[in-house]
Amino acid sequence: MYPPPPYTNDDSVKERLAKITKATNSVFIHIRRGDYCKLSWCLEMDYYQKAVRYIQERVENPTFFVFGATDNDFIHKLDLGVNFENLGESHITADNQHHDMFLMSACKYGIIANSTYSWWGAYLGRQKDIVIAPSSWIPVEGSYQIIPKEWIKIESTKNPHIIPPMQPKDNPHKKPPYSPKRFFKNLRYLARYDIKEMYHNQRNYQFSPQIAENFAAMLRDEIKNDWDIITPPKIKNEFETLQELIDTQKSFIRFGDGEYMIMNGEDIGFQKYNENLARNLQEIIVSNDENLLIGIGNLWFSVPDKNFRAGSYKYTWALGEYANITRYLTKGKIYGSTNVSQVYAAYKEYDFERHFKMLRQIFENKKVVLVCGDRVLKNIQYNLFESYEIEMIFGPTRDAYNALDELKTECLKKSKDCILIFALGPAGKALAYEMFKKGYRVLDLGHAIKDYDAYKRNIPMTNEEMVKFFAPD
Known part of the structure; x- marks a missing residue:
């Protein structure tokens, strides 16, 4: 028997966990906002309303708990078509950012956002009888593949700004064979660049690890590196x-x-x-x-x-x-x-x-x-x-x-x-x-x-x- 995680000793977490435990059929709803609002990745309310109706049609006396939305005005105006209680942290910090995930993992059912935070909340902890996920994820190629087959996918009809998922046949992960001929061709291709000149051009620019990763991606794209699926x-x-x-x-x-x-x-x-x-x-x-x-x-x-x-x-x-x-x-x-x-x-x-x-x-x-x-x-x-x-x-x-x-x-x-x-x-x-x-x-x-x-x-x-x-x- 492993000891309970230390954050269950937090009084606020204990109180919220008691509400989840008391509910016969607890359902968490995760709404990702914050940075998603700036990126225009937020799911529309029709997704959540459809998901709530799906639960209501199949679960007797469900109790809904909302997580993730820290904006009180947003919570006050939130229309899910059902009564709910907001159990999420009012202010997310490095010290408490795991609390909501722990509490979501304790629920019997889950309605996740297009976010890996609630994905883990649904995947970890208590075995969920029903997990509902958006069929469109974020605009990153292949991201739709993280949804387990047994989870229920629901589309939001109001999300033209979210890139539709690519079909598996359009996103092959099998890497093509690589040949010595291609390898030397790529070396010859790169030889035309003057590395000193490139350094001179960016000498006043801070070269971060992310920039280095992007630069490598650019080169792979340009030389069509056969080892890479890009x-x-x-x-x-x-x-x-x-x-x-x-x-x-x-x-x-x-x-x-x-x-x-x-x-x-x-x-x-x-x-x-x-x-x-x-x-x-x-x-x-x-x-x-x-x-x-x-x-x-x-x-x-x-x-x-x-x-x-x-x-x-x-x-x-x-x-x-x-x-x-x-x-x-x-x-x-x-x-x-x-x-x-x-x-x-x-x-x-x-x-x-x-x-x-x-x-x-x-x-x-x-x-x-x-x-x-x-x-x-x-x-x-x-x-x-x-x-x-x-x-x-x-x-x-x-x-x-x-x-x-x-x-x-x-x-x-x-x-x-x-x-x-x-x-x-x-x-x-x-x-x-x-x-x-x-x-x-x-x-x-x-x-x-x-x-x-x-x-x-x-x-x-x-x-x-x-x-x-x-x-x-």
């Missing part, structure tokens, strides 16, 4: 992306660092974090609509060469967020290049003339409606849309998401024969997607207006000019 994303280059937009009627929405920061719960220079906006962006980036081309950074997945103006950028944001970038990708999907809107800002040597000619060809002989910030054109000397039939819809340069409804109303007044072009930051992408679903062709071209102007003016893209280029207008 597959690098398929991304068209800038010219291939433009050609597809010329040859088809596809719409185009780009994702850059700002969009990932919003999805990660952070503010950016011209848009404060908004939970609904984060959900909108997460829904867009995982869209599999064949008429929508999603753009991501084709420079994020390889070590930068000397032609890339902002090589050190790869050792700051892109490398630090590598795991966050890759978790939203769909295996086998072909993406466009986000960089079509900022080639002059990105490259030292490039066929800029050909690029901008192709870009303008997309909307040649078309009616164009430009939806942009009210200061985007303020200092522009060379207008990308000069000589084209164009109408303007102006939104606020900062926090444009607050004006989304008004902007949508204005866009809906326009004929579907026109092309809606957006240069309105993350909010513009959310609006573009709404209009795309209404049947409009939308092109999210972002910095292309400033990029074309900088090229025509032959502005030297020094560090100072780069900061100005990407700063809010």
